[in-house]
Amino acid sequence: MNNPVENQPSSSTEKRRFPWVTAIISSVFLIGLLVVLGLWMKQSKVTSLEIGANVPDFSVTTFDGETYTKSALEGKLILINFWSSWCSSCDEEGYALEEVWQEVKSSGDIVFLGVNYVDTEKDSITFLNKYGITYPNGPDLGSKISRIFKVQAVPETYIIGRDGTLAAIKIGAFESADEIRTLLEKAAQE
Numbered sequence: 001m002n003n004p005v006e007n008q009p010s011s012s013t014e015k016r017r018f019p020w021v022t023a024i025i026s027s028v029f030l031i032g033l034l035v036v037l038g039l040w041m042k043q044s045k046v047t048s049l050e051i052g053a054n055v056p057d058f059s060v061t062t063f064d065g066e067t068y069t070k071s072a073l074e075g076k077l078i079l080i081n082f083w084s085s086w087c088s089s090c091d092e093e094g095y096a097l098e099e100v101w102q103e104v105k106s107s108g109d110i111v112f113l114g115v116n117y118v119d120t121e122k123d124s125i126t127f128l129n130k131y132g133i134t135y136p137n138g139p140d141l142g143s144k145i146s147r148i149f150k151v152q153a154v155p156e157t158y159i160i161g162r163d164g165t166l167a168a169i170k171i172g173a174f175e176s177a178d179e180i181r182t183l184l185e186k187a188a189q190e
Contacts, residue, residue, distance in 0.1 A: 049149055049158070053166045058145050060115055062138040063125055068113055070160065077110045077167075077188055078160040079180075082146060084119045085127035087154045089173035094131040096177040100184070101135040110184065115140050117154050159187040 049055065059069040070078065081097060083090040097112065104110040114137030116124045121139060128137055140146050149158055157174070161167035167187035174180050 049166050049169075051166055051169065055158075055160050055164060055166055056148050058148055060113060060136075060138040060140070060145060062136045063121065063128070064136075066136065068111070068136060068138075070164070073111055073160075074164050075162050076108075077162060077184065079110065079112045079157060079184065080115055080145075080149070080160065081112070081157045082115045082117045082140070082149070082151050082154050084117050084154050085123040086119065090127075090155050091131055093155050093173040094127075094133050096174050096180055098131070098133050098135065099177040100180045103181075104184070105135070112136065114138070115145050117146055117151060118143070157183075159183060161187055161190050 055070060057069065057071045059067055061067045079097075081093075083094065097114075101112045105112075112135035114128075114133065114135060116137060116139045119139070124137070124139065127133075149156070152171075155173050157170040158166060159168040167190045168183050170179075170183060174183075
């Protein structure tokens with residue numbers, strides 16, 4: 001008599017029939033994982049622009065609707081400050097930046113641009129009004145500007161020289177208006 005169980009292929013035989021399919025799927029998955037890991041590691045090593053680097057063109061539209069473009073400001077010293085209303089050290093720094101802005105704005109040779117980083121418009125405008133900040137400020141829509149400068153956290157400040165290259169970098173909050181003046185003077189001499 002034939003045993004019906006003997007005529008059925010065993011499950012272990014079926015698993016051994018296509019071992020190359022499992023190997024290919026595993027290899028593709030492993031390669032994909034390594035590519036993603038490599039890209040992540042490369043991105044994590046990215047630092048901000050270096051002094052002397054040419055800064056790509058960008059534009060920021062202020063909360064008042066005025067647009068500033070880097071290429072249109074060439075020949076001027078441009079101070080770009082990345083900030084947020086939720087940033088605990090941006091308030092005191094805002095006072096210091098505003099103090100220096102009041103001193104330099106009439107020269108027409110220096111432009112301050114505040115770039116609001118990952119924030120809401122309502123909170124940003126409240127912040128600007130609360131601290132009396134009058135230099136041009138606008139949101140970083142789509143994080144386009146912060147990606148150019150590879151901003152890691154706020155506050156961060158970059159000064160673009162008259163020739164369009166990066167002249168100075170300040171990571172973290174300025175301690176005083178004098179520190180801002182010193183950095184502007186140094187950048188102006190570059």
